[in-house]
Amino acid sequence: MITAEGLTKRFGAKTAVDDISFTVQPGKVTGFLGPNGAGKSTTMRMIVGLDRPTAGMVSVNGARYVSMRAPLREVGVLLDAKAVHTGRTARSHLRAMAATHGISNTRVDEVIEIAGIGSVARKRAGKFSLGMGQRLGIAAALLGDPHTLILDEPVNGLDPEGVRWVRQFVRHAASEGRTVLLSSHLMSEMSQTADHVIVLGRGAVLADAALDDLVRSWTSTTVRVASPRAADLVALIGGPGIEIAATAPSRLQVTGVTAARIGDTAAAHGIPIHELTQTTGSLEDAYLALTEGSVEYKTKEIA
Numbered sequence: 001m002i003t004a005e006g007l008t009k010r011f012g013a014k015t016a017v018d019d020i021s022f023t024v025q026p027g028k029v030t031g032f033l034g035p036n037g038a039g040k041s042t043t044m045r046m047i048v049g050l051d052r053p054t055a056g057m058v059s060v061n062g063a064r065y066v067s068m069r070a071p072l073r074e075v076g077v078l079l080d081a082k083a084v085h086t087g088r089t090a091r092s093h094l095r096a097m098a099a100t101h102g103i104s105n106t107r108v109d110e111v112i113e114i115a116g117i118g119s120v121a122r123k124r125a126g127k128f129s130l131g132m133g134q135r136l137g138i139a140a141a142l143l144g145d146p147h148t149l150i151l152d153e154p155v156n157g158l159d160p161e162g163v164r165w166v167r168q169f170v171r172h173a174a175s176e177g178r179t180v181l182l183s184s185h186l187m188s189e190m191s192q193t194a195d196h197v198i199v200l201g202r203g204a205v206l207a208d209a210a211l212d213d214l215v216r217s218w219t220s221t222t223v224r225v226a227s228p229r230a231a232d233l234v235a236l237i238g239g240p241g242i243e244i245a246a247t248a249p250s251r252l253q254v255t256g257v258t259a260a261r262i263g264d265t266a267a268a269h270g271i272p273i274h275e276l277t278q279t280t281g282s283l284e285d286a287y288l289a290l291t292e293g294s295v296e297y298k299t300k301e302i303a
Contacts (some may be wrong), residue, residue, distance in 0.1 A: 041152065134157050222278070263276055
C-alpha cells in the first residue's frame, strides 16, 4: 500500500505538488494520470525518496522508502529506463544491482527471461532500442520480487506484443495481491489495464475513483435510434435532461436516456425500431473533460 498525506513539493516559487492525499491499494492496478506538468513524476520521485517533500509525507506499507533496509525487495521502480550505465551489458547491469541486496544470479536470469531480453542480455545497454531499454528497466524493477511496483510509462517504445505483455503482467501482479501504481498517457491502454485511477492536474488531485465510476461521472451515454416513426418516438421519450437530435430522416441521436427505456417505450406503443445502439464515453473522453482546465501546455487546434 502507498499512502500520501498532505504531500507538497515546491521548487522555488513553483508548486509542483500541492497538498495531495491518496492511497494506492494492494490487489489493484491504479492508474496515475494527468497532463504534462501535473506533478505525477514529482510525486513518484517523492515516493521513492528521490525528491524530498516540502510538506506532508508518503509511505509504502507504513514505512518511508529511505528507511528501508532492502528497498529492491520492497518496491520495484521504473522511472527512467535510461538510468543505466551504457557500457554495461544488460546482465551485468542487473547483476550489479542484485549484488547490493544479496540477490542471486539465478534471480537475475529469471527476470531477464520474464522481461524477454534473453537474446540481448550480453549486449551493452547503450545499444538498446527504446523498447529494449524499457524491458531492461522492468527487469530491474522485478529483481527483488517486490510487493509494490511503481512504473512510469512502462509501455513507452514497446511494440504491440510488448504492450500486451506489460498489461498482462501488471494485471497478474495485482491478482497476487501486489500494489501496482502505473503511469501512462495512453488512455486506451490504461482503460484495459487499470481498476482504479488517480488524476492529477496542476499539482492537485482532480479525481480518485474506480475507473468505471470515473467514466460514468464524466461522460454521457448516447443512443442511436432508427425508426420510421421517429417523430412519434421523440414525443414519447422527450423530457427534462434529455437531448434528441435528428441525424437523418428517421434517425435520432439521444442522450440522457438508456437504450432499454427507449426500446421499452417503443414496444409499449407499437413503434417499430430498426436500430437501437447505445454507446458510452471512454476513459479518454472522461480524462479530457476532467483535465480541461488543468492543461499547462496547450497546443493549437487544427481547423
